[in-house]
Amino acid sequence: MRVSVNAELAQAIPGFGKGCDYLDRRALAKEITAIEEGLLKPDVGQGLIIGITGAPGVGKSCLIDALLHCWTPGLKVAVLAVDPTSPISGGALLGDRIRMTSLDDSERRESIYLRSIATRSASGSTPYIVSDLCSHLLARDFDLVVIETVGAGQAEIRCAAMADRIIVIEGPSRGDGVQAEKAGILELADLVVVNKCDLPGADVVVNQLSMSLDLDIEPPTVVKVSALKGDGIEPLAKTILSLKKRTTSEKARIRERLMIANERRFLESMDFKAAVDSIHGGLSTIESIMESSK
Amino acid sequence: MAGRQRIIVAKPGLDGHDRGAKVVARALRDAGHEVIYTGLRRTPEQIVSSAIDEDASFIGLSSLxxxxxxxxxxxxxxxxxxxxxxxxxxxxxxxxxGDRMALYEEGVRAIFGPGTSSKEIVAFIDHASERECGVGASDSWFWQGM
Incomplete structure (x- = not known):
């Protein structure tokens, strides 16, 4: 697969030709597309998969970019940045690349593969296909894969089915202390990061989260960072690589895996878009579609 | 390759006016395509490497x-x-x-100025995706309106 790098491009992009040929990247990008389209069976790879989740605008992309500046070029990191597909048109606006300044750094670029993923027909903040993509990327010698979920909170725990470690991002001014007491994704977090600590109110959030989580059997650490200013990022980058998994979350992970296995079987049993159109057009019913998908 | 396309929408060079790019990105999203918006002030090299990594079939460039x-x-x-x-x-x-013909000759397949309807841009994507008119194609065709 390795083909000699194009001289003009190597010259245009400093460092582009070293270690990671552009043609390899192209081949990889085509493979990812084929897996997404269900045309290619993913290779089986092992390694660390980190799920980063949190509400829209809390700074997930910005934080991942800051982490990439610490991890690379030492580590080869793939990022799958998920954004929602329109439930109306089926299209998507994938905007996570905007934050990724690490890709502009010629020394780092060759250690990073960032791919924007749309949720398409899958439910939840992390489509099931991401599981296949992670496996394939790890088989392509990436040291770790980072999943950036759709902006999500509380009940949205789909990434638990795919990620080995879950990091929940929080930020200041996102509601009162009762939010920290609510059930859901916080219970599955292996680490809670309060981002934007350069803004007022971050300490209050850290305290509220710590007090609530301390009542858990295995409370996750709550750390305070500013992805924008770089505060706390280096220790965070180290912590993530040696993060322990909460044993109390195992059953919930199995539950999510079972849910996506079922969803996958259902979606792959039919042309889902055609089924929706057919019900919408009065040609079939939910009952008849369910019957034919069995 | 008709149907859903992966389209990079980018603003090359020193230009901070991205309302147009966002409106086009939105129109393409609403037409069922997956649009990767790269943000402002990208270099041609960054745009091309984004297209490689994202396996894009189209690149839309906005410049004012x-x-x-x-x-x-x-x-x-x-x-x-x-x-x-x-x-x-x-x-x-x-x-x-006066600048357009030179751009067509370089392989740009459509130029949309102010007042273009989003319908026309979507029609271009649909039409272009049905013919082999990539930057490397020998075809000298370019979009001349609906």
């Missing part, structure tokens, strides 16, 4: 700064140099009529 005659051809040349011959390039913004 007057540097289109330098930046658009550069993107086309880099695409060809990296073997991305099948990628279809289109542009928009403030592009004087």
């Amino acid at each position: 700064s007057g540097a289109h005659s330098h930046l658009f051809p550069k993107v086309c040349q880099l695409l060809r140099a990296s073997g991305m011959n099948e990628v279809i390039v289109f542009g928009g913004g403030i592009i004087p009529e």
Whole structure:
């Protein structure tokens, strides 16, 4: 697969030709597309998969970019940045690349593969296909894969089915202390990061989260960072690589895996878009579609 | 390759006016395509490497700064140099009529100026995706309206 790098491009992009040929990247990008389209069976790879989740605008992309500046070029990191597909048109606006300044750094670029993923027909903040993509990327010698979920909170725990470690991002001014007491994704977090600590109110959030989580059997650490200013990022980058998994979350992970296995079987049993159109057009019913998908 | 396309919408060069790019991105999203918006002030090299990693089939370039005659051809040349011959390039913004033919000759397949309907841009994507008109194609065709 390795083909000699194009001289003009190597010259245009400093460092582009070293270690990671552009043609390899192209081949990889085509493979990812084929897996997404269900045309290619993913290779089986092992390694660390980190799920980063949190509400829209809390700074997930910005934080991942800051982490990439610490991890690379030492580590080869793939990022799958998920954004929602329109439930109306089926299209998507994938905007996570905007934050990724690490890709502009010629020394780092060759250690990073960032791919924007749309949720398409899958439910939840992390489509099931991401599981296949992670496996394939790890088989392509990436040291770790980072999943950036759709902006999500509380009940949205789909990434638990795919990620080995879950990091929940929080930020200041996102509601009162009762939010920290609510059930859901916080219970599955292996680490809670309060981002934007350069803004007022971050300490209050850290305290509220710590007090609530301390009542858990295995409370996750709550750390305070500013992805924008770089505060706390280096220790965070180290912590993530040696993060322990909460044993109390195992059953919930199995539950999510079972849910996506079922969803996958259902979606792959039919042309889902055609089924929706057919019900919408009065040609079939939910009952008849369910019957034919069995 | 009709149907859903993966389209990079990018603003090359020193130009902070992205309302147009966002409106186009939105129109393409609403037409069922997956649009990867790269943000402002991208270099041709960054745009091409984004297209490689994202396996994009189209690149839409928006420029209002007057540097289109330098930046658009550069993107086309880099695409060809990296073997991305099948990628279809289109542009928009403030592009004087007199500059357009040179851009078409470089492989840009459509130029959309102010007042273009989003319907027309969507029609272009649908039409172009049905013919082999990537930057590396020998076809000299370019979009001349609906």
